[in-house]
Amino acid sequence: MSVSKQNRRQTLPFAYQINRFISKYPDLKYNGSGIYCLMCRRRLVGWNAINCRQHVLSARHKQSRKMHMPYWTFVYDFIFMLSVCDIPQNMLDNSHFRAFWQKYVPNWALPTRKQVCTEFPHVKEVVENQIRCELRDKKLWVTVEIVDVKKDKVGNVLVRILEENYSSKPFLIASQRLKQLDADTIHYVVIGALMKFSVHPKNVLMFVTDESEHMLAAGAKLKSTCPNLLHIICILHVLHHITESIRTSYPDIDKLIISMKRIFVKSAKLTQQFQKICPKIPEPPQPLLASWEAWLKAAFYYNGYFDVVKAAMIQFTPKQSRYIKGCQQLFKDPRVEADLKMIHENYGFLVDAIEILQEASLSLTESMDMAENVYSTLSHLENVPGMVAAEKFSDILWGNPDYEKLRAINECLKEDRLNSDLQRYYSHANITCMDVERSLASYNAIFTSTKTCLSESAAEGVLMMQLYAKHNKRAFTWKK
Numbered sequence: 001m002s003v004s005k006q007n008r009r010q011t012l013p014f015a016y017q018i019n020r021f022i023s024k025y026p027d028l029k030y031n032g033s034g035i036y037c038l039m040c041r042r043r044l045v046g047w048n049a050i051n052c053r054q055h056v057l058s059a060r061h062k063q064s065r066k067m068h069m070p071y072w073t074f075v076y077d078f079i080f081m082l083s084v085c086d087i088p089q090n091m092l093d094n095s096h097f098r099a100f101w102q103k104y105v106p107n108w109a110l111p112t113r114k115q116v117c118t119e120f121p122h123v124k125e126v127v128e129n130q131i132r133c134e135l136r137d138k139k140l141w142v143t144v145e146i147v148d149v150k151k152d153k154v155g156n157v158l159v160r161i162l163e164e165n166y167s168s169k170p171f172l173i174a175s176q177r178l179k180q181l182d183a184d185t186i187h188y189v190v191i192g193a194l195m196k197f198s199v200h201p202k203n204v205l206m207f208v209t210d211e212s213e214h215m216l217a218a219g220a221k222l223k224s225t226c227p228n229l230l231h232i233i234c235i236l237h238v239l240h241h242i243t244e245s246i247r248t249s250y251p252d253i254d255k256l257i258i259s260m261k262r263i264f265v266k267s268a269k270l271t272q273q274f275q276k277i278c279p280k281i282p283e284p285p286q287p288l289l290a291s292w293e294a295w296l297k298a299a300f301y302y303n304g305y306f307d308v309v310k311a312a313m314i315q316f317t318p319k320q321s322r323y324i325k326g327c328q329q330l331f332k333d334p335r336v337e338a339d340l341k342m343i344h345e346n347y348g349f350l351v352d353a354i355e356i357l358q359e360a361s362l363s364l365t366e367s368m369d370m371a372e373n374v375y376s377t378l379s380h381l382e383n384v385p386g387m388v389a390a391e392k393f394s395d396i397l398w399g400n401p402d403y404e405k406l407r408a409i410n411e412c413l414k415e416d417r418l419n420s421d422l423q424r425y426y427s428h429a430n431i432t433c434m435d436v437e438r439s440l441a442s443y444n445a446i447f448t449s450t451k452t453c454l455s456e457s458a459a460e461g462v463l464m465m466q467l468y469a470k471h472n473k474r475a476f477t478w479k480k
């Protein structure tokens with residue numbers, strides 16, 4: 001078939017078909033306009049599975065593999081190692097580094113930065129091929145995480161294989177700057193990534209996201225492409241909103257936690273003074289504003305050590321920090337003490353629930369039971385903040401597009417009476433996506449000043465390799 005004819009036929013299902021058979025041959029890649037051999041460094045004449053097989057078995061290919069393999073394996077492993085260890089490529093321009101290498105590793109010529117840049121896409125393709133092989137014919141769970149990188153929004157598409165007996169580790173299959181943060185763009189990025197990795201839409205069973213409008217709309221769009229998809233709102237995101245609502249219900253407690261943090265975060269001297277007055281208790285917590293769980297824990301701390309911390313704070317003088325006076329007043333206010341007690345009594349279970357749900361290896365039954373326990377405990381609270389929190393929880397939980405369906409599947413799993421073959425794949429399906437997000441926490445690090453030269457595609461490759469290596473200890477050795 002001629003290439004021009006082929007170009008006209010380049011629909012996504014065609015790329016899907018090629019990638020499917022090509023994934024058996026790690027030396028070959030499909031670059032959109034032809035099949036290319038990484039060892040022979042040339043394009044194959046034919047287009048089908050037989051051509052690929054013939055080429056890989058040919059004497060010429062075997063010869064180029066023999067000639068190139070040792071050095072190219074080294075270069076590929078080297079690039080992989082740089083990416084996984086987060087070593088900037090501009091290290092290769094450093095004359096001291098090159099001199100050291102030449103002296104101690106003379107048998108392996110250190111590639112230049114330009115060579116590394118040229119070869120990087122091939123290494124990325126090899127990793128993509130390995131991921132493609134792993135995902136082949138598997139049932140999948142998908143999430144999209146939106147990250148702020150400088151002024152841009154970047155969408156990371158992550159998948160897990162739905163296994164019947166355990167929760168599998170995530171793979172990153174796309175990381176792209178979003179032109180706009182809307183449902184169409186998210187849908188486009190997810191579908192593009194699934195196509196690229198030859199995932200059949202009917203194999204995508206779960207989509208877990210936050211509850212933002214664009215994610216809800218993107219989920220609805222995805223369902224029209226992926227007929228078996230259930231869209232679930234991450235339960236940890238829901239709990240985040242609950243804690244936020246508790247926090248806004250207790251402004252004085254929030255003020256106390258923030259002022260105490262400000263007093264001690266800036267002054268080692270005041271911290272030492274505090275330790276001297278009360279040597280037996282931990283230092284006042286300094287929760288990050290983004291961490292809802294830490295805010296609750298801080299409130300529990302002030303409840304537990306109320307009298308000791310109050311006595312210590314009264315010994316400080318307002319001259320030492322401008323927040324001291326306010327704190328002293330708050331500690332003297334009986335409502336503050338009562339509220340702290342109330343928060344501890346009513347919401348202690350939330351911190352435990354959050355910690356348990358963060359454990360990605362839970363079964364579906366375990367995590368759904370936990371979510372429903374949270375709901376039932378909240379709905380029994382009789383104070384106003386508790387009722388507001390319970391209502392909010394119920395709105396999000398039951399407003400969840402497919403929560404009822406997942407609940408029904410969970411009942412079937414519990415009773416061991418499955419209505420369809422697909423249901424068994426949900427036994428360890430995660431209803432949270434936050435651990436996945438945490439696994440990519442280093443995202444901003446690869447955009448540090450020394451690496452701003454990385455293209456979007458290279459940055460995607462680095463992240464893909466980092467996550468792949470994290471879960472595959474043997475990923476370092478290329479298949480020979």
Ligand SMILES: [Zn+2]
Pocket residue numbers: 027037038039040041055056060061064
């Ligand atoms: Zn070849």
